[in-house]
Amino acid sequence: MDTPEIHLLSAGSALPGPAVDNAALARRFKMEPLWEQWVDAFIGTRSRHLAVDLETGVIGHTLADLGTAAARVALERAALRAGDIDLLVMATSTPDALMPATVNVVADRLGIDQVPSYQLQSGCSGAVQALDLARQILLNGRHRTALVIGGDVVAPFYDVNADLRKLPPAELVNFVLFGDGAGAAVLSVDPAPGSAALRSVFTRLVGLGRAPGATLEWYGPVERPGKGPAAAEDYKAIEELVPVMSQDVLHELLDDLGWRGEDVDYVLPPQLSGRMTTQIFERLGLAGQQVSCVAETGNIGNGVVFFQLERALGRIGPKERAVGISIESSKWIKAGFALEGV
Incomplete structure (x- = not known):
């Protein structure tokens, strides 16, 4: 018997707030103008989106917030409802809490219940691990449609009062390299237009x-x-x-x-x-x-x-x-x- 194909039907994303460019970071952390040029030249990242307010330190978005928003976009693009999902997998290195798992908070907000749910604790490659796990489960024939989510929120690690002028490079780079956000994709054993x-x-x-x-x-x-x-x-x-x-x-x-x-x-x-x-x-x-x-x-x-x-x-x-x-x-x-x- 031929192995069934697994199809990527749609993908969606969510970002917290407006983009924060290098100039804004330089102003907030009182770094000299040459620092902004260094970031542009040696890091090459022009902007990022942060769940934490740089002025107040208040965290305005959680991973569950962003994961839910991204999932809704992916579901809408796949022309599916929450009830069509029979498998849920999420990957993150920064869950909102040790328990309950963020994947289950997202499921609750979406109205998804009575399905297997998995949360993988991993760095960047966790997104591919989540796709791999969902694909393998779909291939066993007992499930048809999976919602796969990945995202991270570095806000708990982002000290808005840090003196970046005193930090070693291994710590300084985190302030310019990373941003917050979440994405989602719908996998299915059934193809669809554009899949x-x-x-x-x-x-x-x-x-x-x-x-x-x-x-x-x-x-x-x-x-x-x-x-x-x-x-x-x-x-x-x-x-x-x-x-x-x-x-x-x-x-x-x-x-x-x-x-x-x-x-x-x-x-x-x-x-x-x-x-x-x-x-x-x-x-x-x-x-x-x-x-x-x-x-x-x-x-x-x-x-x-x-x-x-x-x-x-x-x-x-x-x-x-x-x-x-x-x-x-x-x-x-x-x-x-x-x-x-x-």
């Missing part, structure tokens, strides 16, 4: 013996002062390893599907920063169009892939092909997926 077949998905832990490239503690800097940084990035290790891992993922996807590089029409590269994303895309050496969001949204963790999918679905025509790559630096995970218009 794309999910031809391949894989994730693989490759961190044996490697030091973590990123850490995120359960506490925020305001809640537990003196305990070390709540969030830190080994940006040098990330710059060195992520481009190489991205090439590995691309070659594995192409080999698995029997595709050639020239067969790829759209490329969804890792969205680390504007500068690194461009470097990775150029290193991949593909002629396909780049589908990117990070320069405007910042690195939104588990939301990134869904923002890219939202942009890609509007472009992929019949028989056109797309590949997506996600690399997680926390303990080093390689992940990728491939789409084909139907």
Whole structure:
């Protein structure tokens, strides 16, 4: 018996509030004008959206807020109602609480009940892990339509009173690299106009013996002062390893599907920063169009892939092909997926 196809019907996204550009950050944190130029030149991210108000420190959006909003957009675009969903999967590294799981708060707000629900705790690659889990469950034949959500809110770790002039680079970069947001996608065993077949998905832990490239503690800097940084990035290790891992993922996807590089029409590269994303895309050496969001949204963790999918679905025509790559630096995970218009 032929293996059924799993189709990506739609994708949606949600961002908190207006964009915060580098000039606004420089003003708020009293950084010298050259700092803004440094961010533009070496990070390449022009703006991001934040769930925390920079002036008051008040958090105005939760992950559940953003996940619910993104899910509603995806459902509307798929012409489906909450009652049509019989499987729910969410990926995040920043849940609103340890319990209840944010995925179940979102389900309640959407009116979804009596279905399996899963929440994956992971960094950027959790989005692909969520797609993979949903796809595998749909392939067993007992469920037909899945809502997959990914997102992160870094507000609990964003100290608006920090003196950025005194921070080491591993902590400073987090203030300009990341943003908040959530995305969602609808997967189904049934195709629909404008859908794309999910031809391949894989994730693989490759961190044996490697030091973590990123850490995120359960506490925020305001809640537990003196305990070390709540969030830190080994940006040098990330710059060195992520481009190489991205090439590995691309070659594995192409080999698995029997595709050639020239067969790829759209490329969804890792969205680390504007500068690194461009470097990775150029290193991949593909002629396909780049589908990117990070320069405007910042690195939104588990939301990134869904923002890219939202942009890609509007472009992929019949028989056109797309590949997506996600690399997680926390303990080093390689992940990728491939789409084909139907």
